[in-house]
Amino acid sequence: MESSLLGFIEPPANVTVEGNSLGLKLVPWISWDEWNSIRHSLFSHSSPPSVAFALQRISTWRSRGCIPVAVDVTASIVEIQQKDPFFRKVLGGDALQSEEMLSMLYCMAIMRLVNGVVEKTRKKAEISIAEAANAIGIPRMLIDVRHEGSHRDLPSLQLVRLASTKALDWLKSYYWEPQKNVIRRDSTANLRKEIKHKLLEMAFCLKVKQTNSSHTLEKCSKKQITRAMKAILRLYTSSSSEVVSVLLELMLQTVDSSNLPGDTENALTIHENIDMHNAYDDWKPILMKLSNREPDLLLTLLRAALDKIETMEATTHELGANALSGNANEPLLIGQLSYLCEQIVANLKTLKPLTHNDLAADGEDSSRKLSLPEATLQELLRKCLYLSSHDNYQLMKSALVIAQMMGRNSFIHKLNKLCSLSVFDTEIIHSDPSTNSSESFQLSREEDSLRQAAQKLELIMRRVVKGNNTNTIDTGSRWVVAKTWKACPIGMLPHAFGSTGRLPILDFVDDSAEFAKSSDNEILETYKCGCKREAASANECLDNPNMKKMRKTQENMEIGRDFLSDENGYNDVPLEGSKGRLMIDGVWKKVSNEELHDIAAAVKIFYLNKAL
Amino acid sequence: MASFGDNELQFDNIFIPEEWSDAADSVATTWPPPVAFVCGPKNSGKTTFSRLLVNVLLQRYKKVAYLDTDVGQTEFTPPGLLSLTTIDKITSDLSIPCLKTPERCFFFGDISSKRDPKTYLAYIFALYDHYRRTYLLSNGGSPGNAGVPLVINTTGWVKGIGYDILVDMIKHISPTHVVKIYISAVNKNLPAGAFWLDDGNGAAATLIEVNSARQDYFNRSVLVQKDACLLRDLRVMAYFRQCFPSDMKITTIKELSRALAAHPPYEIPISSIKIKHLHCEVPKSEVFYSLNATIVGLAVDSEGSENFPDCMGLGIVRAIDTFKHVVYVITPVPKSSLQKVDLLLQGFIKIPTCLLQVQGCISPYMSADVLP
Numbered sequence: 010m011e012s013s014l015l016g017f018i019e020p021p022a023n024v025t026v027e028g029n030s031l032g033l034k035l036v037p038w039i040s041w042d043e044w045n046s047i048r049h050s051l052f053s054h055s056s057p058p059s060v061a062f063a064l065q066r067i068s069t070w071r072s073r074g075c076i077p078v079a080v081d082v083t084a085s086i087v088e089i090q091q092k093d094p095f096f097r098k099v100l101g102g103d104a105l106q107s108e109e110m111l112s113m114l115y116c117m118a119i120m121r122l123v124n125g126v127v128e129k130t131r132k133k134a135e136i137s138i139a140e141a142a143n144a145i146g147i148p149r150m151l152i153d154v155r156h157e158g159s160h161r162d163l164p165s166l167q168l169v170r171l172a173s174t175k176a177l178d179w180l181k182s183y184y185w186e187p188q189k190n191v192i193r194r195d196s197t198a199n200l201r202k203e204i205k206h207k208l209l210e211m212a213f214c215l216k217v218k219q220t221n222s223s224h225t226l227e228k229c230s231k232k233q234i235t236r237a238m239k240a241i242l243r244l245y246t247s248s249s250s251e252v253v254s255v256l257l258e259l260m261l262q263t264v265d266s267s268n269l270p271g272d273t274e275n276a277l278t279i280h281e282n283i284d285m286h287n288a289y290d291d292w293k294p295i296l297m298k299l300s301n302r303e304p305d306l307l308l309t310l311l312r313a314a315l316d317k318i319e320t321m322e323a324t325t326h327e328l329g330a331n332a333l334s335g336n337a338n339e340p341l342l343i344g345q346l347s348y349l350c351e352q353i354v355a356n357l358k359t360l361k362p363l364t365h366n367d368l369a370a371d372g373e374d375s376s377r378k379l380s381l382p383e384a385t386l387q388e389l390l391r392k393c394l395y396l397s398s399h400d401n402y403q404l405m406k407s408a409l410v411i412a413q414m415m416g417r418n419s420f421i422h423k424l425n426k427l428c429s430l431s432v433f434d435t436e437i438i439h440s441d442p443s444t445n446s447s448e449s450f451q452l453s454r455e456e457d458s459l460r461q462a463a464q465k466l467e468l469i470m471r472r473v474v475k476g477n478n479t480n481t482i483d484t485g486s487r488w489v490v491a492k493t494w495k496a497c498p499i500g501m502l503p504h505a506f507g508s509t510g511r512l513p514i515l516d517f518v519d520d521s522a523e524f525a526k527s528s529d530n531e532i533l534e535t536y537k538c539g540c541k542r543e544a545a546s547a548n549e550c551l552d553n554p555n556m557k558k559m560r561k562t563q564e565n566m567e568i569g570r571d572f573l574s575d576e577n578g579y580n581d582v583p584l585e586g587s588k589g590r591l592m593i594d595g596v597w598k599k600v601s602n603e604e605l606h607d608i609a610a611a612v613k614i615f616y617l618n619k620a621l
Numbered sequence: 622m623a624s625f626g627d628n629e630l631q632f633d634n635i636f637i638p639e640e641w642s643d644a645a646d647s648v649a650t651t652w653p654p655p656v657a658f659v660c661g662p663k664n665s666g667k668t669t670f671s672r673l674l675v676n677v678l679l680q681r682y683k684k685v686a687y688l689d690t691d692v693g694q695t696e697f698t699p700p701g702l703l704s705l706t707t708i709d710k711i712t713s714d715l716s717i718p719c720l721k722t723p724e725r726c727f728f729f730g731d732i733s734s735k736r737d738p739k740t741y742l743a744y745i746f747a748l749y750d751h752y753r754r755t756y757l758l759s760n761g762g763s764p765g766n767a768g769v770p771l772v773i774n775t776t777g778w779v780k781g782i783g784y785d786i787l788v789d790m791i792k793h794i795s796p797t798h799v800v801k802i803y804i805s806a807v808n809k810n811l812p813a814g815a816f817w818l819d820d821g822n823g824a825a826a827t828l829i830e831v832n833s834a835r836q837d838y839f840n841r842s843v844l845v846q847k848d849a850c851l852l853r854d855l856r857v858m859a860y861f862r863q864c865f866p867s868d869m870k871i872t873t874i875k876e877l878s879r880a881l882a883a884h885p886p887y888e889i890p891i892s893s894i895k896i897k898h899l900h901c902e903v904p905k906s907e908v909f910y911s912l913n914a915t916i917v918g919l920a921v922d923s924e925g926s927e928n929f930p931d932c933m934g935l936g937i938v939r940a941i942d943t944f945k946h947v948v949y950v951i952t953p954v955p956k957s958s959l960q961k962v963d964l965l966l967q968g969f970i971k972i973p974t975c976l977l978q979v980q981g982c983i984s985p986y987m988s989a990d991v992l993p
Contacts, residue, residue, distance in 0.1 A: 021675065032989050033974070034974075034987070034988060034989075034991040035971075035977070035986055035987060035988075036987075036988045037986070038986075038988075039910075039913070039985045049711055065907060066907065068901070069907040069911045071901065072901035072903050072911045072967070074969040074971060077991075153703075187992060191990045191992060246980060486895065486960050487889050487890060487960075488956060488962065489888055490959060491890065491949060492888075494885035494886065496882045496883035497940075498977070498982045498983055499937065499939045499940075499972070499976065499982075499984045499986060500913050500939070500984040500986050502940045502942055504942075510982075512985060513913065513940055513942060513943065514943050515910045515943065516906065516943060517897040517907070517908055517909060
């Protein structure tokens, strides 16, 4: 193992240029949601446990070694105030009684604040600390405390207490609030706008090219199309989900072929007479062009469409058949989406050899993208099948095509059977005069889903048993290279779709050794019990940082984990709960009794759906 | 290529003053094999002198041991490691460092000894004791290993705590030679004479004082002001470059970042390894928040003995899956050495940000909209 460093010595400018162009900085939090939630907890004076939680997380940020000084000092001051009986009336053993110690702590924190924050703004030692502090509006009192503390007597506790409050106020106005506003401003809205703009530009150009091929407009040269396409692809690589969601939105919008892309900025309105077929035809050239360059796009788009159908169906079910007013368009939309899925799948199939050539020529990353990942196809198939249970032939067809792509003959055979079965079912329904009533229709539907649920449950059971077996085999060595891997950013887990990866859930979970031993019957039993225990202990858990009490609920969630993970190891949707907490704003928060009940019920259904 | 004349050494890209080659010669010609301690302020040329000395020694000895105590600007390893390396080949270019697999090393986990001087010294003493046990005949080393001189390179931190650490090191090691390099800024230099002796007691080492090469009469500069941070990043990147076969086409940082993002990592069950932060107390519930996307030392837990955990190399914790109970680690350490590794040591060795922001694969820890 011997290699020269020289290979890497690029001009240093190169290193910084790349960083600057994106304007990125290393931060210790995994998302701004995490930051924001910690900000919220840190300043929630009324709830010591959530303050304690925020302080703990910030000390974790410190351990990553790149914490902004303002965050660091804010946490220090808040932590000291939490130990001061003056600020926190009800204190356990936490309180620090010695006034001397308290003033020293406050004084040190304030000195670090003044020095730390000022040092960053003061380029050279040309101006004094006081002048520099003044320039960024640090209250004079803090500068005086720093001066007194370093050169004279220790300032009185009364003074430093007051100063600590001023310091927090100033930190809020200097760092926390402006930082919060900066994130807001940048939100996804701008990004979506840009994506939309580029997509429409490309669509417009292609349209013009198609219709007036005789006299090519200068405005829409081939160059412009390539440029727009490149821009879209670039956006896709950095934020695939946004691109796809905008694309989907655009495709679903009223598309009148005459005025594309005209005035599409207005709100999404859908008329009865739109024809998705037209809409799709309009966008097809773009899709083809984009997917030739980025085959992933079709997969991501398909998934987004399926997701949309799923959410729509969920809301329709929730609202019931009677709530027609606002949702009259929903069945239509679902129909359109299903059609879209069918088309995409058809495209996927044709794409395969294309991808081959294109990437082989490209050379880069070819090994990974040559064929569509099996796991991804499985996932898509699963979803198509699940959604097609509501008499959606288009999705059923899509599922069939995907199965064919996977090349599993036995599977295709079974699917064909299932397909004919459901056609048969609905034919009966339609031939029967009484079935026009929604009641019997509903009934057959329920029956259908029940049957499916039973099948799926059986599958889960099998998988659990299988999982137990395979777990025990692999004990030889702990350093094993992951079997499947997909490029994704460092710090993230690979995503079955797209190249963006997914954020990991980093909360600590204990070993599931105990669970692994139990048989599947017991699993279901403990699962049930778990819910009860969870409910009983949830109240105590609410504001109690003591982790021991979380244990029970934790075990319970571990079952969920195993249920969720499929053979390929892709769990695309993170579990909704862990340790009796809910992921809210990127952070695990404790939830109430009733909420837990609801979740438990929902999660059960979720497992069933997910497991196939 | 290096060419050796009668009395002078000429290397590519670098000019070695006569004073230096004389000093190196005088160390090399002593018997028993010398233990040379090289010290001096920042940018005085300690590392360059050490490289020269190693080369001169290699003309007489088959092997030379090198104790690297400069955790911020390491010689043969990525930063943050304290290492003992044996060298058997002359390096032709004195201006660049190259990576070598150390014989023994410990992960200190920071780029300066100031965070934990006690542990820092303990690691260095352990490495030195290892050298003595293995290579010094009088201490029971095997005859085959006889005659391996040692070169000790140090940091440029020669004031305050840094000075105290330096003195402690010399006292424990009692080198045969102390090479002290002076720079023109007098107040930055180490004290004149045998500064480590108190009241005439202590190791009687031969003191050799030389001037920084910067002051040579041609007025040619040997030393370029280094961007320590950039060099560290480059060293880390060169280290992780070794994850890939050397014939693989990776010449730019971008290509490396892309390759690392796509590289299938090791998948280690969380239950089979211990995780420890060297410099912070991280609550158990927060361990993964702390660990994700950081550089760790891959160490062998010494199971209760007073030995320190041996470090096999560095790894990047590229992801953690708490549902699957696994940690994903990228490392160039050969699989055979990895099987012993059961301890991940976290420190403050920063992962180079250019590895985190390759286009299309931007780490969540790289964020836009950060207030300046």
